[in-house]
Amino acid sequence: MNLKISGDNRKLYIKLLLSTIFVTVLTLLVSSTIFFVNYRNINLNQVYQSDLENLTQTSREVISMTESAQSLTFQMYRNGNISKLMFYENPDIYDTTAAMREMNNYLNSMPYIESIYVYNPKAPNVYIASNKGQNGLMTKAELVDKDILNVLDHFQEFKPFVPIPRTYLKNADSSQKSNVYTYLCYDAIGNNNALNSAIIVNITTDWINKDIGKPSGNEPSSSFILDNTGRMLTGDQPINSLALTSDSPITKQIMSNKGSGYFVGMAQGKKSLISFTAPDTLEWRYIRITPYENITKKLNKIRTTTIYIGISILVVGLLVSWLLSRKLYAPINRIVNKMKSLESEKRNSLFTLKQDLLRKLLQGHEPITSKIMRDKRSELGISFDFQSDYRLVLLRIDHFQPFLQAHQDDLHVYKYAIMNISSEIASQAFQVETVDIGDDSTVLFINARNIPGDGDQSMLQTLLKQIQKAVNELLKISLSITYSPLSSQPQSLVPMYRKVVEASEHRLFLGSGCLIASQEHQYPETADYMFTVEKEKKLIDALMAGKVEEAKKIYTVIIEETKPYPISVFQSTLSRLTITLSGVMHTILKNNALEIPSGSQLSRQALAKLETTQEIEAIFFESFDEIKRKLNDKRSMKQDDLIRKINDMIELHCGNPNLCLNWIADEIDMSPIYISRVYKQNTMKTVVDVINAMRMDRAKDLLKQSDLPISDIAERIGYTNSSYFYRMFKKNFGVTPTDYRKIGQLEPGKQA
Template sequence: MSNFKKHHKLHSKLLISITLCITLTLLVSTTVYYFYYIRVEKEQAFEANHSSLALRSREVINMTSIAQSLAFQMYRSSTLSKLLYYPKPNVYDETAAMSELNNYLNSMPYIESIYVYNPKSDTFYIASSRGQNGLFSKKELADTDIIRVLDHYQDYKPFTPIPRTYPLLSASDSVAGADQASTDITAYTYLCYDAINSNEAMNSAVIVNVSATWMNKEMATNPTSGGTAYILDDQGRLLSGATLADESLNEKEQLWLHTRVKKQETGYFVEDFHGKRSLISYTSQDGLGWQYISVTPYESVIKMASVIRNAMLLIAVVIALAGFVASWLLSRMLYTPIGQIVVHMNSLESEKRNSMYTIRQNILRNIIRGVHLLPAGEEPERLRELGITFQFDKDYRLVLLRIDEYARWQSERGPDLLPYKFAMMNIASEICGQTYQVEAVDIDEDSVLLMLNILDPAEHTDTVLLETLLRQIREACLEYLKLSISLTYSAIASQSERLHLLYRQVQEASMHRFFQGHGCIIDAQNTIEAHAQNAYVYASEKEKKLLDTLLSGHTEDAHGMFKDLLMHMEKYSFSVVQVAISRLMMSVNHAIQHMSERNGFAPESIPELPSAYQLETAQELIEQYQLVFDHVRSSLLEKRNTKQERLVRQINERIEQAYADPDFCLNQIAEELDMSPIYVSRLYKQQTMSTIVDVIQQLRIRKACELLEQTDWSVADVAEQTGFASSSYFHRMFKRSLGVTPTDFRRSKANAQ
C-alpha cells in the first residue's frame, strides 16, 4: 500500500508539472504572438492604406496633365482666343466659342465645368454640366470663390489643383434655382492664365473644374481597412478626402501633423485623432507637393489579434483545468515501476542489436559488387542462416531503381530519406513477389537493386510482363511516396560469377536517364549493344558554329544549336558522352565568360553556370543554359538601348546647333554620324516617336516666334535667321503650325502687351 502511495505521488507531481509547463508555454507564446500579430496587422493595414493613397496620388497627377493639355489646347484655339483677348467679341464669335467649350465638356465626363475669363470685358464664359451656363459678370457669378482665387493667383503654383467647394446657383436666381442653391459642388480647380506683361496683371484665364466625386472614387473610405482619407495640400491645409472641407484639428493633432507627417517620407504611427486612438498612415510629397493621409481606427486594426489572444487564453485555462483533473485520475492508475519500463527498453535494444538485417544487406552488397565471390553451383550455409533465399545458380535478372531528383530530396528530407528507401523496397517486393523470388538490396545512396529469380520460362523471350510490373512499381512510388523513380533491367543470367558484371551493365545503362528523362524504363542489354555499334566522333565543326553564333549575340540560335548538339550524343556510350558533355559545357562557359568581359557585364550579374554532374537529365541542363543565354541576351539588349539613347541625345544636340542652316537636313546628320539616313531616321523615331524633319521644323518655328516677339526684325530676316530658305516658305510653314501668319502673330503679341 505504501508503494502504491509512493508511485501515486510521483506520477501526480509529474503530470501536474507537465500541465503547468504546457499552460505557461501557451501563455508566453500567446503574449508573443499577440504583439507579433499586432505588428503584422499594422503593417498590413499600412500597406493597404498606402496602396490606396498612392493610387489616388497618381490619379490626381494624371488629371493635372490632362487639365494642362486641355488648357493649352484652348489657348491655341483661334475660336476661344477671341473670348480670351477681345474686349467685345461679336455674338457669332461667342456662340462658336461656347459651342466649342460645350464640346470639350461633353467629351470629358469627369469635368464639372470650364470657365473662360476675360479681364478686359470682366466677363466669365461658363460651360457647365449643371448650374450656371453662359456669359456672366462678376456680380452675377454664383462661384464667388473663383474671384478670390483669381485675385490672388500668385499664391498658387501653376497647374496645381486647388481643392474647393462652390455653390451650384446664386441666391438671386429663380425660385427653382434657389431651391438648388444650397447644393454645393466639390471640385479640383486647375488655373491656367496669361500674365505676361510688365505689371504681371492677368490678361486672361482658363479655369477647369474637375469633379471631386469622380476623382474620389478610391479616396474616401478604404474598404480593406476602414480608414478615412485626407489630403494635406501644398497650402498646408488638411482636407477631407470625401468633401474637400477643411478639417479642424486641436493643438495636439496640429503638432503631430507638422512634426511627424508634413514633408516626411512615407510611414505610419499610432496617435489620437478626434478623440479616438487611430493608425495614421501617410505618403511622402508627390510632384504636386501634396501628401495623402489615411486614419484607421486602431480597434479595427487589432481586432483579429484580440480575438486570437482571448481564444488562446481560454484554451490555456481549459488545458490547465483538464490537466489537473487528468493528473488526479491518471496518477491513481500509473503506478507501474519505472524499472519495468527500463527492462523493456533494454530488451528492445538487445533485439535491435541482434537483428540480421544489416549483416544480410552488407553481404549482398559485397556479392553484387564483386568483393565477395560465390563458388559456382554452391549456396553457402551462412547465406541460409541469414535468411538469404536467392538462388544464384538459377536464372535471374537485376532491376536497378534510382530515385529521381535525389539531391533535392536529400536536402528536403535529410535523415528521413532512409524510410522512403525501405518503403520502395517493400513496394517492389510486394508487386514482384507473386511472379518472382525477390531479394531487395539498398545498393547506393540513390539506388535500390532488385534481384529476381526467373520462374516463368517465357521471360527469356518476352519482357512485357516485367515492364508492366516495373510501371506498377513506378506508379505506386509516385502515388504513395510522392517519389519519382527510374528503372533499368538487365538481361537474364544464371552464373553467380556474372552477377557483378551484370550489375555494372545495369548501372552504366541507368546513366542514360540523362537523355530519356525521369521515370524512364531502360533495357540495359539493348542500350549497351546499340551504343557499342556507334563510334563517337566529337562534332568540332558544330561546336565552332555554336560558339561563333553565341559570340555574335544570337543567343536563341545558339541555344537551339546547344540543344541539338547535346541530344545528338544520346546514341553513344555514356562514359564517352560524359567527356563530350564536359568539353561542350567548358567551351560554352568560356565563351560566356569572354562575352561578359568583352561587353563589361558585372561579374555578379552572371547567373551561376551549371555543371553536368549537378543535373540528372539533359532537359534540366538545357533549361539551365536557357536561363544563362536569356540573361546574356537581355544584358546585350540593355547595352544596345543605352547606346541608342546616347545617339538620340547627340542628334538633338546637333539639331540645336545647326537649325539656322537652311541646308541642314537628315542626310547631313547621317553623314556626320557615318550611318545610313534610313537607319538614323528609323532609330530616332523609335526612340522619340517623332521624325528628325519634324523636330527641326518645330525648333525653327519656336525660335521664329521668339524673334517675332522680342525683336523688330522683318519677317524675311526672321526667316533667314531661323533656317528657312525663303520668306514665302516660312510664311506657309508658320501658318500651318500655329494657324496664323507671322505678321498676325507679332500683332497679337503687341496688342496683348
C-alpha cells in the same frame, strides 16, 4: 505490492481506456445531434404548417370580402337610382334622395363596409354614404378625404377590386383618422380612356386584419401582408418597428419564392421563423414571424442536458482510466517494453548486417559461394535465393541534388521508405531483398518466377511502374528504374550490377521517371564513334555571327548523334563542347567589350550534376541567349547615344538655315538613310519634324518675349523666306505670327 511505472507507459494505457470513453461520448453527442436536428426540422415544419393554415384561412376571408365588395359594386351599377348619380350631371332631388337611401341600405346590410362613394367627374358633388364621418352630398372642396381624389385622378395605376390600403380623416374638425382598404370600380370607356364614373367601397381594416397578428398556439408571433411589389400593407405592429420594407432581406427572399414556404432569418435582431403563403388572387402574401428561441426552447434544454451528460461521462472516465492504468497494466507494461526492446535490438542488428553483406556482394568485396550464401541466408534471414534465376533492379532518385539540399538530414529516412514501399509492392509476385547503395541509388534483388514467354518481364514492368507511382504519391519523389535481364549464375552478380549502373545513365536521354531495360542499351565500341569537327566549326561560326537559333540546332544535332553509343561517348562529347563553347563565348564577350561573368554555368563540374539532356541543353541555350541579349543591349545603347547626339545638334544649330537630315549626316559621317531609319524607329518621329517643331517653339518664345520684326524672327530660327515661315506657323498653330503676337499682348497668361 505497488509497482512503479513510468509516466510514458501509464499514458499509453490511459489512451487505451480513453479511446473507449471518447467513442462512447462521441457516439452519444453525434446521435443526440442527429436527433436534435431531425426533431428541430419536424418542429419547424409543424409550426409552419400551422401558420400556413391560419394565414391561408385569412387569405380566403379577404378574397371572400373582395368578392362581396365586387358583387355590391355591380349591384349598385345596375341600380337605376344610383346609376343616375353616376351618369347625370345634375340629377333632380328626388333621384338623389332615392339613390342616397339605396346607398345607405347597402351600407347597413354589410357591417364591414365603412363608407361608399359614388363619383361622377361631370357632377359638382361626390355622393357619400358613411357610418362615421362625412355623409351626403359633398363638393370636392368640402370633401375631407382628399386622398380619394388623387386615386381617381390616377385610376389607371390601380387594378379594379384590388384593395388599396389608405388612411384619411373622418371629419374636417377632428384629427381622428380611419384606416381602410378601398375597392375601386370605374367606368373608363371611350376613345380618350377618360374616367366616366366610379364607385368606391371603403372597408375598415379591422375586418380584414382581424386574424392578422394572432399567435399560433402559445407562441408569440407577428403577422403581415405584402402586396405584389413587396410593400407591407398591414400588420399587428408598426411597420417601422420591424423595418419590413421592399428592400429588406426578408422581403426579398419571400418575393423570390413563387410558392409558399418558410425559412429561418433575422427579424428585429432576433433569429426567427418566417412562414409565408403563395400569392393569392389579389397577389398578396401573408407572412408570420415567430421568434426561433420560442420554437426550440424545449429542444435546447434536451441538447444542453445531453452535453452535460457527455461531459460527466468523460470526466468520470478520465478518473477511472487513470486509476485502472496504475492497477491493472503495470506488470504487462514491463513485459511488453522488455520484449519490444529485445526485438528492436535484434532487428536493427540483423538489418545492418544484411545491408552490409548485400552491398559487399554487389561491389565484389565478398566472395560468392554456395556454402557462404547458404550460411549467410540462414544467419541473417535473407529471403533472396542466389541459386535461382534472379534480376537486379536499380532505383535512382530523380533531381537528386535539389532533393539532397532540401532533405539532407532526412535522406536515410526517405531511402528507408523507398526500400519498404518497393519491397512491399514487388513481394506480391517475387522474393525480394533491398539494399541502400548510397547517394541516390537503391537496389532490389528479385528472384524470377517460372512464367512461360515474357510473362515474368511483363509482370515485373507492371510492378515497377506501381513502385514509381506509389513513391511519387506518398513521398513526392520521382524514380528512374533500370532492371537487368535474367541470370542463373551467382558469379554474374557484379558484372550485371555494373551494366545496370551504366544503363541507368541513359536517363540523360530518356528523362526523369523512365523505365530502362539494361539489355536494350548494349552499344558498339566507342572507337566506332567519330566526333564531327565540321559541325563543331559550324556551331562556332554561328555563335560568332550571332545566329543563336542556328547554333542551338547544330548543338542538338551533335548531341543526338551520341545516342546510339555508350554513355561515355556522350560524356566525352559534352566535355569537349563545354570547353570549346566556353572559349567561344569568352571571345565574343571580350571582342565586344562586354563584361565577362565571374562564374559560368558552362563548367564540367556544374554540368555533371545535371541528370537529363534537357537540363544540360537548357544551360547551354540560356548561355547562348544571354550573349545575344548583351549584344542587343549594347547595340541599343549605341542607338540611344546616336539619338541623343542628333537631338543635341538640332537644339544647338536650330537657327542654322542649312540644318537638315543631310547636313546632320555629313557632320557625324553617317548615312542619311540609316540615321533616318534609326531615329524613326526609336522616337516615332522624323528628323525633319523635330527640326520644324523646335523652330516653331522658338518662334513662339520670340513673338511673346521680344519686339523683333517677323522677318528677323524667321531669320533667327533658320528660315530665309518670311512667307514660308508664315505658312509653317499658321499650319502648326492655326494663326499667323502677327495674330499670335496680338493675342499674347491681350492675354499675357494665355499659351497657344
